[in-house]
Amino acid sequence: MMPRSGEPARRRLQQAAIELFCERGYDQTTTAEIATRAGVTERTFFRHFPDKREVLFDGQGKLREMLTGAVAKAPATLKPLEALYRAFRSFEQPLEDNRPFSLPRQQVIDRTPALQERELTKVAALAEALALALRQRGVDERLAALAAQTGMATFRYAVASWFADPTGGLGTHLDRAFDELDGLASSFSTRQERRGQGIR
Amino acid sequence: MMPRSGEPARRRLQQAAIELFCERGYDQTTTAEIATRAGVTERTFFRHFPDKREVLFDGQGKLREMLTGAVAKAPATLKPLEALYRAFRSFEQPLEDNRPFSLPRQQVIDRTPALQERELTKVAALAEALALALRQRGVDERLAALAAQTGMATFRYAVASWFADPTGGLGTHLDRAFDELDGLASSFSTRQERRGQGIR
DNA sequence: AACGTAATGACAGTCACTGTCAAACCGGAT
DNA sequence: ATCCGGTTTGACAGTGACTGTCATTACGTT
Structure with missing residues (x-):
């Protein structure tokens, strides 16, 4: 079994994932590769994250x-x-x-x-x-x-x-x-015709 | 090859998909099952739709x-x-x-x-x-x-x-x-304190 | 040092999705 | 009717995400 040393596996997986995603892109990176770089098995990846995307x-x-x-x-x-x-x-x-x-x-x-x-x-x-x-x-x-x-x-x-x-x-x-949003709020209304120029 | 009869394969696939999804649920339905009910191969499913979800x-x-x-x-x-x-x-x-x-x-x-x-x-x-x-x-x-x-x-x-x-x-x-949205618009503003009671 | 719990590895399996190529379909030209 | 070119399909093999299961290992507790 991998020595449970240093950073928890979870953090190592996140780190490895973002590194690989930056290097090769998300689609070109397999969960097995992420796990390998983190020093664990692919199965362990899916114990920490419900799916590949969630690692981010x-x-x-x-x-x-x-x-x-x-x-x-x-x-x-x-x-x-x-x-x-x-x-x-x-x-x-x-x-x-x-x-x-x-x-x-x-x-x-x-x-x-x-x-x-x-x-x-x-x-x-x-x-x-x-x-x-x-x-x-x-x-x-x-x-x-x-x-x-x-x-x-x-x-x-x-x-x-x-x-x-x-x-x-x-x-x-x-x-x-x-x-900017504040400025927009004044021109934000739904119906035009049922309002006069009067306010409130 | 399957006779290209009746409704185009695309429509048959959509119909079969929604039927199966209603009967068993989305996750419990495989793309192969959809294709079979539509009378085509799984491969044909993915020729018409980029992925399983897209059929809907x-x-x-x-x-x-x-x-x-x-x-x-x-x-x-x-x-x-x-x-x-x-x-x-x-x-x-x-x-x-x-x-x-x-x-x-x-x-x-x-x-x-x-x-x-x-x-x-x-x-x-x-x-x-x-x-x-x-x-x-x-x-x-x-x-x-x-x-x-x-x-x-x-x-x-x-x-x-x-x-x-x-x-x-x-x-x-x-x-x-x-x-309802129209009614909301009046109470829709960002900053409170920098406004007096004056309007516009 | 023994023990219990939680994390991990190992392995097999399902399913979504892709590439490839040959076969079957179709409409139109001959 | 026959041939032809483009499109659609079937068949098959393969990758990769994800899951279930069980034995094994690490770690804190006593």
């Missing part, structure tokens, strides 16, 4: 808990999107620290359709969790869903532009994205 | 073209979400006609994670196409993306409630969903 989406569970927790703790007077903004903002530092790992990870995802598909479901699950957190703040069900989706999209937009240009840190990009 | 997501291409076309043809004065509403509305009849097929299909998807994942990517692709169509109407890039996502989510909500209760037809559910 591991932190999601904690991220969800932390974000929903931050939303729950936000001042009750805040509007939905403002609560989300604060939750995202409270994650600036951890995400900055993770950048060296998450940047190559995102590059692999961006050029692999199968991984983009998985990312979409992770994002959707996160948005759903955020919507639930908003509902527990007393927000209407439909508004919670809408705000959660919009907030997530804006967050992703900010992270993407931060990946492209880290200048000013993630916080700057978050502010910019939410400011 | 075939109309997507045409749907995208028709919806983006409808958006393009909408009166130029309409706001983004109103243009989307009209595009969706113009599809009431085709969707009503398809209900006998799409209802069981949706039930299969709803209880199969792998299919939900694929559906998410289809929805995302459609939203992206709608955003592009809005941009070509002169809508700002970010607003187009936001409106497309929101519109798609509202459309899906309407279709879901129409699946649950066809009373009044899809049109009624669409109106209700967009009316």
Whole structure:
């Protein structure tokens, strides 16, 4: 049996996976190769991760808990999107620290359709969790869903532009994205004809 | 060689697939079984569909073209979400006609994670196409993306409630969903503190 | 040092999916 | 009717993701 030395097998597998994905690409890498580089058997890979893709989406569970927790703790007077903004903002530092790992990870995802598909479901699950957190703040069900989706999209937009240009840190990009969204909100309505120029 | 009789092999495969998925479930059905029921070989299945999931997501291409076309043809004065509403509305009849097929299909998807994942990517692709169509109407890039996502989510909500209760037809559910969205728009803003009570 | 639990290796097996090539189908030209 | 060229299919072999099972090994506990 492989000596259980040093880093836990789980971490070695993640490390080996991202290395190989960067070197050869996701599709050209077999789970057996990942396992070999990590010094374990292929079977062990599937004991730690339910499938090949999941080796890149591991932190999601904690991220969800932390974000929903931050939303729950936000001042009750805040509007939905403002609560989300604060939750995202409270994650600036951890995400900055993770950048060296998450940047190559995102590059692999961006050029692999199968991984983009998985990312979409992770994002959707996160948005759903955020919507639930908003509902527990007393927000209407439909508004919670809408705000959660919009907030997530804006967050992703900010992270993407931060990946492209880290200048000013993630916080700057978050502010910019939410400011832009704020400007959009005024031109955001469904029906035109049944409104006069009067407001409210 | 199998006599090329009756319905084209493609349709037979789709029919056989949805039947088997309803009977045994998606995971408990092999592509070989689908092919056998359709009277062809497994190899032929993969000549018609790139993967097992795709047999349930075939109309997507045409749907995208028709919806983006409808958006393009909408009166130029309409706001983004109103243009989307009209595009969706113009599809009431085709969707009503398809209900006998799409209802069981949706039930299969709803209880199969792998299919939900694929559906998410289809929805995302459609939203992206709608955003592009809005941009070509002169809508700002970010607003187009936001409106497309929101519109798609509202459309899906309407279709879901129409699946649950066809009373009044899809049109009624669409109106209700967009009316609800319209009510939400007023409480939809990002930042609270930097606004006085003044409007505009 | 003995023990129990959890992690691992070894092995066999299923199934989605692909490449390849020959055979069968089809419509149109002769 | 016959031939012909392009398309569709069948047959077969192969890869790789993923699962079940069981014995074995590592590690903490006593």
